[in-house]
Amino acid sequence: MTEVIVPDIVISRLPWYLQTLNQMAKEGLHTVSSKTLSKRLGTTAAQIRKDLSYFGGFGKQGTGYSIYYLIEQLQKILNLDQVWQVAVVGAGDLGRALTHYQGFAIRGIEIVMLFDIDPKLVGTQVGSVVVRHVDSMEAEIRDKGIKIAILTVPAQVAQITADRLVDAGIEAILNYAPITLILPASVHVQHIDPVLHLQRMMYYLGEE
Amino acid sequence: MTEVIVPDIVISRLPWYLQTLNQMAKEGLHTVSSKTLSKRLGTTAAQIRKDLSYFGGFGKQGTGYSIYYLIEQLQKILNLDQVWQVAVVGAGDLGRALTHYQGFAIRGIEIVMLFDIDPKLVGTQVGSVVVRHVDSMEAEIRDKGIKIAILTVPAQVAQITADRLVDAGIEAILNYAPITLILPASVHVQHIDPVLHLQRMMYYLGEE
DNA sequence: TAGATTGTTAATCGATTAACAATC
């Protein structure tokens, strides 16, 4: 009891810390202080220390953090000490590009299925997977016990498709369709829309 | 004077409101209350009203907001009442998929240039643009007065490429490379990394 | 030892929510 719930905003920063720590490890560094890391990330040392303190004390006074150890701990916290299998739904340009994406494999994400409704696409090879028809989507996802899906279908069918994914046992959806999905609170949803990011910046670019 | 600076977190929500308002307009709706809109977005009515109030009063007591009028006003606020020309740097799978992406054109974003360093890609057609060599990138961007770039180059060259873009006069970068860019504060940067979003959700998916 | 840096507590800051008078 007295379980302290870690704020989601803290969780959202951990993968970002991890990314830079991995980069530093690749550069041959062994230890890092919260101050050095904060400079690299464009945040504050206090915030990094506060965030990490939700999970325990990983550093050493006077010297900072062992990069290897911190990476290991963050991976454990985020459940990254396993390979996660992911289904991609929608084999358009974006779905195919994501299925190819090298950045997944090296970070423990394996795209194991790719679905589409277009008979011309079904059966074609994309990277190491073959496009399957959405008709068998629920059965195959449930059968393999997949928990994570990436949604790259057109906006008009995104909500129905998401509902079907939830029925099939999917618990987390990365949504690339430009609509806000309405789903049970138990399902985790992240929305990626380049247009929203661009429009946010356009505000600051003034009229001219 | 006494210029009230609108918090960036408010700005970041406006494109999201706009997206759903556009959808509602397409569905044939004419007016909407903050309450109805909030249900559709999964936020609160108070927050929508508070956010909009930074820019003036767009609604009518008793009836709510005219969807068309609100769309128009939000577009003006975000500087979307013009077509923005954008350069894509990196003609790999992702860069090409983004250059094709239909969702840009219909929302006032025009991809006018696509650069790569690979001589095999230079000169090939992608949608309506031809891949150009990065050697001429600065000159062409400066020449056309482009202010926004989308960066889809490999991580190792992302920082150098971003520096070159800033030199060329770019003021906003949408970064798809999996690293944190260090750039002058005057340059706006948004980072899109599907892995970070997936890892954030993996935290909640437990071990099993 | 002296210097550096952590983990944590308290202070500050900012964002969200609640409430309601104004009014369509």
Added chain:
DNA sequence: TAGATTGTTAATCGATTAACAATC
């Protein structure tokens, strides 16, 4: 008119920052 809903102010909540004792 009565009901609905805005725009705004004040109250609450939560996140960030500052400060510092502990200690490597």
